Amino acid sequence: MLEEFSSWIVLSILNIEKGTRLESTLNFFIYDSIKILLLLFVMIAIVGYLRTYISEKKIRQLLSGKKQGIGNIIAAIMGAITPFCSCSSIPVFLSFMKAKIPLGVSFSFLVTSPLVNEYVAIIMLGFFGWKITALYIISGILIGVFSGIVIGKLGLEKHIVQDMIETKGNNDEKIFSTQKERIDTGLKEATTIIKSIWMWVFVGIGIAAGIHGYIPEETVISLIQTGGIFSVPIATLIGVPLYANCAAVVPIAVVLFEKGFPLGTALAFMMGTAALSIPEAIILRRAMKLPLIVAFFTIVTISIILTGYTFNFLAMFLI
Numbered sequence: 001m002l003e004e005f006s007s008w009i010v011l012s013i014l015n016i017e018k019g020t021r022l023e024s025t026l027n028f029f030i031y032d033s034i035k036i037l038l039l040l041f042v043m044i045a046i047v048g049y050l051r052t053y054i055s056e057k058k059i060r061q062l063l064s065g066k067k068q069g070i071g072n073i074i075a076a077i078m079g080a081i082t083p084f085c086s087c088s089s090i091p092v093f094l095s096f097m098k099a100k101i102p103l104g105v106s107f108s109f110l111v112t113s114p115l116v117n118e119y120v121a122i123i124m125l126g127f128f129g130w131k132i133t134a135l136y137i138i139s140g141i142l143i144g145v146f147s148g149i150v151i152g153k154l155g156l157e158k159h160i161v162q163d164m165i166e167t168k169g170n171n172d173e174k175i176f177s178t179q180k181e182r183i184d185t186g187l188k189e190a191t192t193i194i195k196s197i198w199m200w201v202f203v204g205i206g207i208a209a210g211i212h213g214y215i216p217e218e219t220v221i222s223l224i225q226t227g228g229i230f231s232v233p234i235a236t237l238i239g240v241p242l243y244a245n246c247a248a249v250v251p252i253a254v255v256l257f258e259k260g261f262p263l264g265t266a267l268a269f270m271m272g273t274a275a276l277s278i279p280e281a282i283i284l285r286r287a288m289k290l291p292l293i294v295a296f297f298t299i300v301t302i303s304i305i306l307t308g309y310t311f312n313f314l315a316m317f318l319i
Contacts, residue, residue, distance in 0.1 A: 006031040025213030032205045032243070036087050036279065037198065041190045044091040049186035051095060052176045059099040069149055072108040075101075076144035079112030080137065087201075087243075087280050089113035094193070094287060097160065104152020111300055112144030114274045123250045135314070136267065143275075143303045150299050159292035196286055205243070207278045212242075224261065224269070231265045232308035236301055239272025243280075249273045263315040268308030275300055 006027050010016050016023045063071045075096075079089070089110055096106040116137050124133040176182045220238055227234040235256075239249075253270035257263060276297055284293055 002034060003031060006034070021213045025209045028212045029205055029209035032209070032279075033202060036201055036205065037194065039088050040091060040201070041194050043088050044094075044193050045186040045190035047091050047095045047186070048189035049182050051099075052182040052185055059096070060101060063096070063101045063105050069145060071102065071105040072145045072148040072152075073141075075105045075108040075148065076112040076141045079109040079144055080116040080141055082113050082117060085114050085274070087277070087283060090280070090283055090287075091193070097287075102152055103157050103160070104148040104150070106148075107151045107296065108144045108148030110296075111147045111275060112141055115143065115271060116140035120250060120274075127250065127254045132263070135311070139307045139310070140271070143271075143300065143307060147296075147299045147303055151295060154295060156292045156295060159289035161287050161289065201279065201283055203282050205279050207241075207282075221256070221259065224256070224265065231262065232268045232312065233305045235261075235265045235269035236272040236304050236308060239269040239274075240276045240297070240301060241278050242273045243277035262312045264308040264311030264313075267311050268304055271304045271307065272301065275304065 009030055010023055010026045011018055014026065016026060063075055066074070082089070082092070092113070093106055093110040096109060097103075121133055121137060124136060128136075176185070223238060224231050224235045249270050252273075253266040256266040256269060281293055281297065284296075
């Protein structure tokens with residue numbers, strides 16, 4: 001229904017010719033803008049509602065104060081079982097930060113959530129078999145754990161924008177006597193955050209729409225093919241600016257693999273597309289300063305590249 005609505009706006013209201021690059025770009029922009037803003041609003045409202053049942057103290061006890069890496073592992077596993085894309089995982093990340101969860105542990109969730117989920121596992125199982133699927137899930141969790149540990153050790157907490165993670169009042173002590181109060185809390189939190197980030201969402205999706213409409217798939221494949229030994233970093237760096245749910249990009253990875261690309265190269269493109277995106281970076285810019293975003297993207301990108309090379313090496317034993 002949303003696709004038909006965005007198509008109707010582009011073709012009937014804006015009177016753009018069907019099948020042109022401009023039509024594809026505008027369709028992508030309108031569809032994804034509405035989808036992401038609605039998804040973010042719903043996710044933030046749900047997280048806000050659930051936080052009325054789970055105190056920040058309990059969240060801190062679960063994810064903080066553990067031995068080195070244990071909190072990261074728990075957060076990464078939580079990310080793996082949540083079906084979020086790179087943008088819709090941000091509300092949960094922000095709720096972790098509001099609960100004063102360590103920065104590195106929070107990032108372990110943010111990295112793993114879009115990379116690994118049950119939908120990806122099911123789709124990959126059908127295309128690649130259980131061995132590759134299992135290794136992909138394990139590697140996705142390890143990327144989240146490793147990235148979170150590194151970010152945690154860099155001491156970048158000063159680059160968080162405090163007004164996005166401040167908690168007004170004391171949620172631990174507040175008692176909610178009715179469902180209406182809980183729902184209102186979630187809706188209020190969603191409204192406040194959306195008001196703060198809607199412009200960043202439009203800018204990010206606008207850039208992604210331009211890439212989607214004006215960079216043909218053949219160009220992407222050609223760039224990766226000419227990479228030789230550098231095909232893994234090229235595939236990753238091409239995937240990073242794009243925006244797509246991991247489940248939606250699995251078929252693209254399959255096509256690359258069927259065209260003769262090494263397994264690790266195809267999966268690196270899929271990971272880069274799923275784990276990181278320009279819309280995610282721009283939305284995060286409202287919550288954190290540029291040095292932290294650069295560190296986040298750099299560490300995750302390097303982790304994906306190393307994982308891609310590892311898969312290329314292991315491919316002879318897996319296929």
